Amino acid sequence: MGKARIIGEPLKNMPWQDKPAGYRGVVWRHSGNPITDWNPTPGTNRIFNSAVVPFGGGFAGVFRADHNNGTAMLHAGFSKDAVNWEIDDGVIRWKDENGEDFMPGYAYDPRVAKIGDTYYIVWCTEFGGCPAIGLGSTRDFRNFVRHENVCVPFNRNGVLFPRKINGKYMMLSRPSDSGHTPFGDIYISESPDLVYWGRHRKVMSSGGGWWQDLKIGAGPVPIETTEGWLLFYHGVNNTCNGYVYSMGAAILDIDRPSKVLYRTRDFILTPEKNYECVGFVPNVIFPCATLHDADTGRIAIYYGAADTYVCIAYTLVDELVDYIKANSELNAGDAEEGR
Ligand code: BMA
Numbered sequence: 001m002g003k004a005r006i007i008g009e010p011l012k013n014m015p016w017q018d019k020p021a022g023y024r025g026v027v028w029r030h031s032g033n034p035i036t037d038w039n040p041t042p043g044t045n046r047i048f049n050s051a052v053v054p055f056g057g058g059f060a061g062v063f064r065a066d067h068n069n070g071t072a073m074l075h076a077g078f079s080k081d082a083v084n085w086e087i088d089d090g091v092i093r094w095k096d097e098n099g100e101d102f103m104p105g106y107a108y109d110p111r112v113a114k115i116g117d118t119y120y121i122v123w124c125t126e127f128g129g130c131p132a133i134g135l136g137s138t139r140d141f142r143n144f145v146r147h148e149n150v151c152v153p154f155n156r157n158g159v160l161f162p163r164k165i166n167g168k169y170m171m172l173s174r175p176s177d178s179g180h181t182p183f184g185d186i187y188i189s190e191s192p193d194l195v196y197w198g199r200h201r202k203v204m205s206s207g208g209g210w211w212q213d214l215k216i217g218a219g220p221v222p223i224e225t226t227e228g229w230l231l232f233y234h235g236v237n238n239t240c241n242g243y244v245y246s247m248g249a250a251i252l253d254i255d256r257p258s259k260v261l262y263r264t265r266d267f268i269l270t271p272e273k274n275y276e277c278v279g280f281v282p283n284v285i286f287p288c289a290t291l292h293d294a295d296t297g298r299i300a301i302y303y304g305a306a307d308t309y310v311c312i313a314y315t316l317v318d319e320l321v322d323y324i325k326a327n328s329e330l331n332a333g334d335a336e337e338g339r
Pocket of ligand 1: 049108109180245281284286304307
C-alpha cells in the first residue's frame, strides 16, 4: 500500500465500512445508501448535494433542500453519527454583516470549509436572478452571517480550501451560463480577506474520456495530504438521454493548487445503483463533502444521488492516491496554470 497520509485531525467517530470482499473499485458505497428519502421534512421534497462537518463531538451540515414549490434552499442539520440526520424543516435565515435579514431567491449545492473556528459556507446563490457564488459563515450552525458574493454571475461550484495557501484564501469555481451549462472547466482565485478575489487561473479542463467530456466541477473541500491536495470532482457526459454525472479525483500541488499533478483517466464512481439512476434527475452522482480521519486515512464521501438522496461512499487515502497516480491522464493545458 502507498504512503499518502492525510494532514489533519483524527475523526474516530466518522462513519466507516470496509471494502466489500471481491469489490474491484477504489471507492465503495455505504451499504445503507441512501441515507435520506423522498419528502424528508414536511416542507421539502428532496434533500441531496449537501455538506457535512464534524461539530461539537457529533456532526453538523448544510443541506440542499428542494421545497414543495420546487425551489432549492439551504437548511441546517445535526447528527450524532453522520448517518442519521435531523434536518431543520425551516431554511437557514441569513443576517448580513450589518445584522439585516438576507435571503437569496434560491440557494443550492453548499460546501462547508472550517478555517480556524469558523465554518465558511459557499453555495450557488441567486444574484439578480442569476446563479453566482454565495459566501456565508457560522460558528454554531444556528446563527448564519451572509458575506458579499464572491463573483458576478454566472458561476457555480465554488469550493474554498480549508486553509490559506501562501497567505491567501483560495477558491475553486466553475464559470457557467444561466441554465444547464453545456461547458465548464475548473478555475481558481485567491483573496487576502475573502472579499477581494483575483489572480485567477485555470486549473483543469473538461475532456478526455467521455465521462468528463462536457464539463467538470469541483466537489468537496480539498483534503490536505502528504502528496498534495486531494480533490474529488464531478464530470459530465452528454448522452441522448441527458447529462450523466460521475465522480473523479485529482491531486493538486500543495503550494500551487492551480497546478494539477494527477487526475483520474476513468471515473471512480458512476451511476449504477437504482438510487443513482432513478430519481428526480436520473443518473447523477454529485459529491459535495468528505469526513476523514488522519489517523487511519479513512475518507467518507457525501454525494447527492439523482438529485433526490444523500449517499455515502468510502475510500482510503493511500489506496486512492496510489490509484490516481497509476491511472492519471492530464488534459491539454492542465498542468500549465492557464492564465
Ligand atoms: C447541476 C446542478 C446540480 C445538479 C446537477 C444535476 O447543474 O444544478 O445541483 O445536481 O445539475 O441535475
